[in-house]
Amino acid sequence: SSDSKEVLLPLHLSVEIPNVKLIVPKVGDKKRIVELSEKNAKEYRLEKLKQVQIVDPERHTNRIMAEMQKLLRMPVEPRHIEGFDNSNIQGTNPVSACVVFKDGKPSKTDYRIFHPKTVEGPNDFATMEEVIYRRYKRMLDEGESLPQLILIDGGKGQLSSAVKSLRLLGLYGKITIVGIAKRLEEIFFPEDPIPLYLDKKSETLKILQRVRDEAHRFGVKHHRTRRKNSTIKSELEEIPGVGEKTIELLLSKLKSVKRIKESNLETLEEIVGKVKAKVIHDFFNK
Numbered sequence: 001s002s003d004s005k006e007v008l009l010p011l012h013l014s015v016e017i018p019n020v021k022l023i024v025p026k027v028g029d030k031k032r033i034v035e036l037s038e039k040n041a042k043e044y045r046l047e048k049l050k051q052v053q054i055v056d057p058e059r060h061t062n063r064i065m066a067e068m069q070k071l072l073r074m075p076v077e078p079r080h081i082e083g084f085d086n087s088n089i090q091g092t093n094p095v096s097a098c099v100v101f102k103d104g105k106p107s108k109t110d111y112r113i114f115h116p117k118t119v120e121g122p123n124d125f126a127t128m129e130e131v132i133y134r135r136y137k138r139m140l141d142e143g144e145s146l147p148q149l150i151l152i153d154g155g156k157g158q159l160s161s162a163v164k165s166l167r168l169l170g171l172y173g174k175i176t177i178v179g180i181a182k183r184l185e186e187i188f189f190p191e192d193p194i195p196l197y198l199d200k201k202s203e204t205l206k207i208l209q210r211v212r213d214e215a216h217r218f219g220v221k222h223h224r225t226r227r228k229n230s231t232i233k234s235e236l237e238e239i240p241g242v243g244e245k246t247i248e249l250l251l252s253k254l255k256s257v258k259r260i261k262e263s264n265l266e267t268l269e270e271i272v273g274k275v276k277a278k279v280i281h282d283f284f285n286k
Contacts, residue, residue, distance in 0.1 A: 008034050061103050064203045068149075071196075071204045073189070074176045078149035079103055081207075082135075084162070085153040085215035086127050087222070094122065096131040097219030100147075104207055106214060113222045125161040128152065133165035146175055153212050155181040156188055163190045180212050236260070239283045246272055250280075260284070 006021040008030055013022060025031040065077040072078070081101040086094065100110035114134060119126045132150075139146060150166075152158050159179035166172040172190075179188040185205065186195035198205040236247045236257065253271050254260050260268075261284045268277035 008037075010034050010038055064104055064207065067202075068204045068207065071198065071202070072149065072176060072178060072187070074148065076148050078147075078176070080145065080147040081149045081151060081211055082147040083151040083153065083211035083215040084128065084131060085212070085219045086124050086131075086158075087216075087219035094119070094127060095219055095222045096127055097215045097222065098131070098135055099211060099215045099218055101207070101211055101214075111218055113218075124154065125157050128154070128158045129161040129165050132162045133168060136166070136169050136171055140169065140171075146171070148176060150175055150177040151208060151211050151215075152177065152179040153182075153215055154179050155186070159188050159190060178208075180208055182212075185209070239280055241279050242276065246276060 005019065006023055007017070009022055009024050012024055016022075023030065025034060065079060068074070069077045079102065081104075083099045083101070084096060086096050094116050096114040096116065098112040098114065100107045102110075112135070114131045116127045116130055118130050136146065138144075150162065152162050156179065159177065162177060162179075163172060166175065166177060177190060180186070181188065181195070184197070185200075186197060187208070188195050198208075236242060236250070237244075249271060250260050254263060260280070263281075265277055265281045268280055271277070272280070
């Protein structure tokens with residue numbers, strides 16, 4: 001134990017220690033000593049947490065799950081999280097991505113892509129409403145285990161649209177659902193006008209950001225693929241008498257429009273037969 005007659009503190013305590021003076025310095029060297037001590041303590045704690053993550057990953061996961069449950073006002077830990085994001089760059093070829101995290105880690109085999117069926121044009125809110133309904137209607141019909149947490153990439157509008165579908169399915173209140181807005185990383189809860197701001201170093205925020213970013217990455221990847229395929233198909237669709245099945249057959253065998261254009265008549269005949277092969281060959285060799 002220390003023989004010092006004074007102890008420096010960052011804040012006032014409602015305790016007294018006999019023969020010891022408790023000081024909360026405001027300026028000067030003593031203030032800097034307190035700040036350095038706080039910094040050292042934080043770094044020590046972070047280092048200990050890193051060691052736990054390496055040596056005992058299960059304990060690390062359990063701690064994060066418990067923290068998320070508390071901060072996100074959940075009745076249970078979010079062991080199964082699903083995140084949603086819409087991608088419709090330039091308003092064409094819209095897709096919606098659903099990513100799944102289990103125990104805070106991506107479960108890529110469970111990822112899903114949705115192509116909106118009932119929405120005309122770029123409409124983020126209607127798309128979110130449709131996709132959430134389709135996802136959880138199917139899970140209910142097939143008896144699959146539902147997530148404890150749904151994360152929507154977006155603010156109040158997207159969140160409200162998702163909530164509509166959960167209400168229709170009788171799931172609202174049974175699954176925690178929140179939205180995350182990009183600019184200030186605000187966390188929105190249904191029926192609560194005031195967003196939650198989490199500490200930027202919070203493990204909870206980091207998990208939510210990772211889910212959101214992964215949904216965005218997955219959605220953009222498939223959106224680009226769909227746009228590319230759409231462009232390729234549109235060029236082949238100009239060939240008279242060539243339908244979608246023939247186009248898909250050609251692309252599955254030759255992989256690109258360039259290779260289709262460069263193919264000789266014999267190669268095309270092996271894939272689509274003599275009549276269509278001649279039409280395709282003549283179209284690209286006018």
